[in-house]
Amino acid sequence: MWSTAREIAAGDVVIIWLTRDLIQPLLITPGKELNSRFGVYRHADLVGVPYGSKIGSRNGKGFIHVLRPTPELWTLALPHRTQILYLADIAFVCSWLNIKPGSRVIEAASHRKSLDLLDDSSPCVLRMRKVASWSDESCTGSGSFSHSVARAIGSSGHLWSYEFHEARANKAREEFTRHGMDPIVTLTHRNVCKDGFTVVDTVDSVFLDLPAPWDAVEHAKRALRKDRITRICCFSPCMEQVLRTVSALNDAGFTDITMYETLSRPHQVDLAPALLPISEVGERLKRAEQRREEKRLRQIANARAAAGKRKRTGEGEDNDADAAGIAGKRHKMGGDGDLKGSEPEQAPATFDSDPAPAKSEELPSVSASPPGAVASSPAADKIGLSKAFPEVRGHTSYLTFACLLPLSLSAAAALEPNTDASDVEPPFQASENKDNTTGLTAV
Amino acid sequence: MDLGEGSSRAPIDKTRGDTIQPGNTLLLKLPSGDIKTWKFEKDSIANLGKYGSFHANELLGQPYGLTYEIADKKLKEMASRTLQEVGDTDATNELINDGQFVQPLTSEEIEALKKSGLHASEIIRKQIEQHANYSLKTEYSKEKYKKRKEAKYSKYFTVVDPTVFNVCDYWFNKDQNRLRDIRPDALSQILNLANVRPGGRFLAVDDASGVIVAGILERLGGYGRLITICDVDSPPAYPVTAHMNFRKEVTDVLSSLNWATADEEYIPIRASSEPPSGKIKSDAQRSRLNKRKLVSSSQTQTREELFNGEFDGLIIASEYDPSSILERLAPYLAGSASIVVHSLHVQVITDLQNKLRDDPQFLGPTMTEMWLRRYQVLPGRTHPMMNMSGSGGFILHTTKIYDDPAASSVMAHRQRAKKAKIENEILTETTCANSTSRSNVSPGSHPMADFQSSAEDTVEEGVPDLTDLA
Known part of the structure; x- marks a missing residue:
């Protein structure tokens, strides 16, 4: 597959990591330049640089990371990035199908190669096509699965890959060649549901990412080797597809039929200030309350002073009553619990006079110290927090798996009369079942 | 068309024997659904308790994955069983009352039937015939009833195919804690994210009973290198690997150091491989000293190999502080090496990610959580399993970078x-x-x-x- 050398060489496919959201593949072609908003880079300058290096741009503005391709990075670097969501599925399928060095694998999936197939389509057309054919929208596509399999099977294994769409088949073939996968991957353009596979009694596992996998089940059975346990996986987004597939697998004699759904939930991690205890919130509220009270008293005092001034200047009584009225009203609004205070002046006065001055000196210093500490040593009071993303993919596809057991003489003999196969099933039970169903349909 | 590539010419299995051989550690699945570990010793008799016993040699040379019925200590291969269609039903449980006496067959009678050598299916049939309310049951509960009885009286077992998935699944169900919550889906993601491939050179810290080691070894298939660092002074026991029944060349790529011998500053204390008297007294002493010499030289070699670095990937599933492990082992990683850290605790991964994102030698650390749901697929009865595993742990993935402090953004x-x-x-x-x-x-x-x-x-x-x- 891709280069395993320490340093980058001309002709290598590398992955350029610009930012987390901007990752692209690059074929190293000396003479060419990579131009991006993160600077200008000559391909020739990358030759001889170790994989995994951070490279500063020629003009000193910006940098990139040059990485060795992996199937996962390759998937991230594709234009259609939703594929990342299938990584959990791909890993799980490879594992269940026991794909390992030396394995022989069939994959019938849709290789959606690039956006150019989609660019000319309006959303409406896209939607139509989606309804018409699953292969466009619901695929592990883009060769993600092929690359994962190729990595796992190594040079001693083989992958037979089938593509229904001719243009896509050609693009996939070009890509496999560019990635040095030719010796281990055979790509065939054909409709496997109609024409079956090109190998017989050969492969260890089959992966079907097709709109109607049940049409390919019998073909798959023919391609699977019969001297040991083999496995199949059908990748379908709809439950209705699963049910049809299960019944086709069952009819074809596959066993251990099971189905899984798997997802990878990304977490968002933040370094945030430690959560405040409520005592601090309480202190803040108390301080606010105190400030409000001081302001009120100040206003009263101002009003009094103004009134006194006016009194001195002549029109006394009305305004005095007015000021008292304001104070009374405010007091009722502010502290309605304080009913015993028959004279409105009394309660605020005591609050204001003896404990308050001392407190007001004290309070800010007490409550200020914890925030002060936070400011002085920010790292100490930061905590790591993680949460799942608010919106994530909830479904990719159902993964239907089954095994095909090796044929031994005794089993082959037992297979012929089907009643023997289910010998724990009492014979009369079957007839009862039949009666039951016919009875019901009659009703 | 490359027709004719028949199985006769298909390659042998790269990582284990093609068929069951003496010395294999097998997983036998019983009718109850339990799985029993059994070590195949030639000419022995395997005892499966109430499910009977059989001559071990009956399994010799058989492929993995088949189901056998036990009769007279002999094994008869059972044909693969397909799913049974359940007929439509209008039965309800309205006429069935709990605690009613419905089963006239006493346990003594059943015992007698068993002793008479009657087949399990016959006993079940008799029970159903005698069952007062059987016909009132819905088709669903009839199925369940038969299944329950089958688990009780049938004498068969299945040799579980020892794939990484199956072995991991077995261990996870047996003791999730010993596997540090590494569920099969977690393991497959770890192996893929770490880019484990034949020929690669990997480091691993596996405090999860060896499930990571088993996964890496199988993916290497005997090509490449795996050095693990453990917390004990003798070679670590990775019990999960026993169930894989690896070929020798597959496990040969593995060497282990511990946190003392993996320390560059530390000079391991070694007993001298020279005889104390200057002369070898006996053959026993000679072989003892030779062995000692071999161990110490292989350890020296592994140390050198580790310290020379340039490894392609690192997988950590440890009970110890992952950032301290990374600090120690990251210098031995090549550029673009994949690093995958698994923990059963969200806080451990969260803290690690917060530490790593300030470190320019780690690119794009990403934290994910696994989710897996299995379904019961039976005709007319397809639904998610009532019980599902709560957690497969948390994964952090990042890539090692050769930093260039001069490069500015x-x-x-x-x-x-x-x-x-x-x-x-x-x-x-x-x-x-x-x-x-x-x-x-x-x-x-x-x-x-x-x-x-x-x-x-x-x-x-x-x-x-x-x-x-x-």
Whole structure:
């Protein structure tokens, strides 16, 4: 597959990591330049640089990371990035199908190669096509699965890959060649549901990412080797597809039929200030309350002073009553619990006079110290927090798996009369079942 | 058409024997659903308790994955069983009362039937005939009833095919704690994210009973290298690997050091391999000393290999502080090496990610959680399993980078240009520039915004959507 050398060489496919959201593949072609908003880079300058290096741009503005391709990075670097969501599925399928060095694998999936197939389509057309054919929208596509399999099977294994769409088949073939996968991957353009596979009694596992996998089940059975346990996986987004597939697998004699759904939930991690205890919130509220009270008293005092001034200047009584009225009203609004205070002046006065001055000196210093500490040593009071993303993919596809057991003489003999196969099933039970169903349909 | 590539010419299994051989550690699945570990010793008799016993040699040379019925200590291969269609039913449980006497067959009678050598299916049939309310049951509960009885009286077992998936699944169900919550889906993601491939050179810290080691060894298939670091002074027992029944060449790529011998500063204390008297007294002494010499020289070699570095990947599933492990082992990784850390605790991974994102030698640390749901698929009875595993743990994935401190970000330059214009904003802008030089990891930016946006872009694709079916 891709280069395993320490340093980058001309002709290598590398992955350029610009930012987390901007990752692209690059074929190293000396003479060419990579131009991006993160600077200008000559391909020739990358030759001889170790994989995994951070490279500063020629003009000193910006940098990139040059990485060795992996199937996962390759998937991230594709234009259609939703594929990342299938990584959990791909890993799980490879594992269940026991794909390992030396394995022989069939994959019938849709290789959606690039956006150019989609660019000319309006959303409406896209939607139509989606309804018409699953292969466009619901695929592990883009060769993600092929690359994962190729990595796992190594040079001693083989992958037979089938593509229904001719243009896509050609693009996939070009890509496999560019990635040095030719010796281990055979790509065939054909409709496997109609024409079956090109190998017989050969492969260890089959992966079907097709709109109607049940049409390919019998073909798959023919391609699977019969001297040991083999496995199949059908990748379908709809439950209705699963049910049809299960019944086709069952009819074809596959066993251990099971189905899984798997997802990878990304977490968002933040370094945030430690959560405040409520005592601090309480202190803040108390301080606010105190400030409000001081302001009120100040206003009263101002009003009094103004009134006194006016009194001195002549029109006394009305305004005095007015000021008292304001104070009374405010007091009722502010502290309605304080009913015993028959004279409105009394309660605020005591609050204001003896404990308050001392407190007001004290309070800010007490409550200020914890925030002060936070400011002085920010790292100490930061905590790591993680949460799942608010919106994530909830479904990719159902993964239907089954095994095909090796044929031994005794089993082959037992297979012929089907009643023997289910010998724990009492014979009369079957007839009862039949009666039951016919009875019901009659009703 | 490459027809004719028949199985006769198909390659042998690269990582284990093609058939069952003496010395294998097998997993036998019993009718009750339990799995029993059994070591195949030639000419022995295997005892499966109430399910009977059989001559071990009956399994010799058999492929994995088959089901056998036990009769007279002999094994008869059972044909593969297919799913039974359940007929439509209008029965309800309205006429069935709990505690009613419905089963006239006493346990003594059943015992007698068993002793008479009657087949399990016959006993079950008799029970059903005698069962007063059987016909009142729904087809679903009839099925369940038969299944229950089958588990009780049938004498058969299945040799579980020892794939990494099956072995991991067995251990996870047996003792999730010993596997540090590494569920099969977690293991498969770890192996894929770490880019484990034949010929690669890997480091692993596996405090999860060897499930990681088993996975890596199988993916290497005898090509490449695996060095593990453990916390004991003798070679670590990775019990999970026993069930894999690996070929010798598969396990040969594994060497282990511990946290003392993996320390460059430390000079391991070794007993001399020279005879104390200067002369070898006996053959026993000679072989003892030779063995000692071999052990110490292989340890020296492994140490050198580790310290020379350039490993392609590192997998950590440890009970110890992952950042201290990374600090120690990251220098031995090549550029672009994949690092995968698994923990059963969300806090451990969260803290690690917060530490790593300030370190320029780790690119784009990403934290994910696994989710897995299994379904019962039976005709007319397909639904998610009532019980599901709560957690497969948490994974952090990142890539090792050769940092270039001289390279500065475009943002920093833009800020500098700005700075020339607006002297005022120096302070706020430079702090901003510093963090954007790692824009992908700054606390403010969503580290995985691509997930979010792509999920939004494709929300239409959320496929179980009725319009799609039209």
